[in-house]
Amino acid sequence: MKQTRPRNLASDNNAPICPEAWEAMEEANRDHASAYGTDEWTKGACEAVRRIFETDCEVFFTFNGTAANSLALASLCRSYHSVICHSLAHVETDECGAPEFYSGGSKILLVEGKDGKVSPDSVEEVVHRRTDLHFPKPKVVSITQSTEVGTVYTPAELRQLGAITHGLGLYLHMDGARFANSLAFLNCPPKDITWRAGVDVLCLGGTKNGLAIGEAVVFFNKDLAKEFEYRCKQAGQLCSKMRYLSAPWLGMLRDGAWLRRAGHANDCAARLEDGLKDIPGVKVLYPRQANAVFAKMKPRVIAGLYARGWSFYDFIAAGGCRLMCSWDTTFEDVDQFINDTTELTSSKEDHTKDHPVQKH
Numbered sequence: 001m002k003q004t005r006p007r008n009l010a011s012d013n014n015a016p017i018c019p020e021a022w023e024a025m026e027e028a029n030r031d032h033a034s035a036y037g038t039d040e041w042t043k044g045a046c047e048a049v050r051r052i053f054e055t056d057c058e059v060f061f062t063f064n065g066t067a068a069n070s071l072a073l074a075s076l077c078r079s080y081h082s083v084i085c086h087s088l089a090h091v092e093t094d095e096c097g098a099p100e101f102y103s104g105g106s107k108i109l110l111v112e113g114k115d116g117k118v119s120p121d122s123v124e125e126v127v128h129r130r131t132d133l134h135f136p137k138p139k140v141v142s143i144t145q146s147t148e149v150g151t152v153y154t155p156a157e158l159r160q161l162g163a164i165t166h167g168l169g170l171y172l173h174m175d176g177a178r179f180a181n182s183l184a185f186l187n188c189p190p191k192d193i194t195w196r197a198g199v200d201v202l203c204l205g206g207t208k209n210g211l212a213i214g215e216a217v218v219f220f221n222k223d224l225a226k227e228f229e230y231r232c233k234q235a236g237q238l239c240s241k242m243r244y245l246s247a248p249w250l251g252m253l254r255d256g257a258w259l260r261r262a263g264h265a266n267d268c269a270a271r272l273e274d275g276l277k278d279i280p281g282v283k284v285l286y287p288r289q290a291n292a293v294f295a296k297m298k299p300r301v302i303a304g305l306y307a308r309g310w311s312f313y314d315f316i317a318a319g320g321c322r323l324m325c326s327w328d329t330t331f332e333d334v335d336q337f338i339n340d341t342t343e344l345t346s347s348k349e350d351h352t353k354d355h356p357v358q359k360h
């Protein structure tokens with residue numbers, strides 16, 4: 001029986017495990033190995049991360065991004081400190097207060113900035129706004145690469161943010177849930193958008209890149225990694241059969257699979273943007289740089305796409321539909337979506353009663 005393609009542009013975490021990660025998992029599954037990260041696979045994965053970033057950094061593996069971000073932030077803050085981030089940042093909108101919880105109360109301070117990026121001026125403004133002891137002392141700037149709206153900070157933008165952040169005596173944290181997509185877009189060495197630009201700690205995303213499970217916390221500022229393993233253990237993030245968490249990283253990082261897979265997802269998004277921007281009544285909302293396209297469409301068109309089996313979010317970030325491509329999205333999927341959108345735009349079909357669309 002012919003299988004129909006999943007019409008899924010909801011998220012890159014809806015995609016299956018990619019072959020390179022799966023094969024590495026199988027290789028790790030042939031024998032016994034020591035537990036809690038003392039095995040050869042984990043050592044190798046940490047080495048692979050160091051090789052890619054061309055520096056001696058401390059690497060830890062967690063089950064998910066919420067834990068990676070909040071434990072990383074907790075290690076940069078005391079309870080009376082604060083973390084500056086964009087109002088659309090995942091740490092603010094999608095982590096259920098975990099950064100505040102794990103840091104024992106550090107407050108998140110929101111700033112704005114065009115295209116989902118923290119503006120350097122807003123960092124200066126919020127730090128200088130209050131310097132008395134009644135206000136939670138800013139200690140960290142947290143940025144997302146690629147951003148929640150699918151845009152990418154350039155190396156120059158990051159260097160500027162890094163200089164301002166360190167100049168103010170703050171640390172720079174990067175939520176890199178889609179770091180590979182930003183790198184594939186920029187086509188620069190990973191060090192240029194991390195430690196060379198002043199990033200102290202990076203939460204490197206694996207799940208959305210094609211792993212089954214897992215993110216890596218990468219401390220470029222090694223002093224900040226002190227006792228981090230205790231935080232992981234206390235938070236239930238120390239995997240006992242660690243090799244199954246770490247081996248897939250080896251699979252992704254060897255031979256550049258992580259960038260090829262992310263680059264393909266980006267290419268799909270670029271094709272999607274190209275097709276959508278010419279359809280009357282469809283408005284692409286942000287510069288498409290990584291693997292997401294945000295588009296404003298009529299509720300009738302959105303409902304029609306749902307009726308045809310497509311899934312995507314229509315309420316994320318600042319509005320519009322978020323169409324997220326993954327390593328396994330195909331050009332045929334993209335063309336189908338564009339065709340369906342084109343057809344629905346010019347038809348009278350109305351499914352809004354069966355498929356309620358979130359206000360946006």
Ligand SMILES: *Cc1c(COP(=O)(O)O)cnc(C)c1O
Nearest residue numbers: 064065066067090144148175177
């Ligand atoms: C998906 C995502 C995360 C990680 O989320 P988990 O569900 O906790 O793994 C972190 N930051 C951003 C920007 C994300 O999109």
